[in-house]
Amino acid sequence: MDRIPILQMGDLLLVTIQVDMYDQLALTLQDDLSERISRTSARGVLIDISALDMVDSFIGRMIDTISGLSKIMDAQTVLVGMQPAVAITLVELGLTLPGVSTALNVERGMKLLQDRVREQ
């Protein structure tokens, strides 16, 4: 079965989505991430979607769910790299992801995560 790789960097997990998402892949990522957070006691998750040229309501919901479940597992999630056309489309679709922290790129996202983890 296809899987999206999850990389570990210290107490952070890094996910770069580089394939065309289908629903089962999104659900598998959700399960894998919660399992990895629990196993590694990670404090933060960075999700890079700069390679995604489309985010529909299903992927949007997956992002929202990951952010919510990592929060209750004491980890922070930051979503980075959303393309402008994707952002415009998401808002028009009606998905503003109010519970999800975002940053423009991986560098800023990493800094945000590290600052937040250090604060705690």
Next chain:
Amino acid sequence: MNVRSSGSQPIAIEQDVVLARQTARKLATECGMRLIDLTKMVTAVSELARNTMVYGGGGDMDWQILEDGGRVGLRLTFRDEGPGIPDLKLALTDGWTSGGGLGLGLTGARRLVEEFELDTAPGEGTRVTITRWT
């Protein structure tokens, strides 16, 4: 209005939703659609193709590239022989879902395109046609 080219492809399994998106992207590019319009169209396709698969029990996506005066347009029809939509008004309400999703598929897709037509009756399947002009 002329039809420049047309075709059809099945939507039966999850991967077909990905293929439908890829076809829509290719066709929209052929039409010379701007990136933002193309992204909206492809996102609408993802929502509607998923509906065809999940609620319609599978079906087809028909595509047409249209010419009307100086305009070029992409028209896509998603059709299935599924149970149909019993309450159309409800199905077109933001946030209402019969399948555990966010309830943004149909309403969201409608907002993302210029022309949206929905033809359904209980027991007679569903046809959704969307069009975007360049």
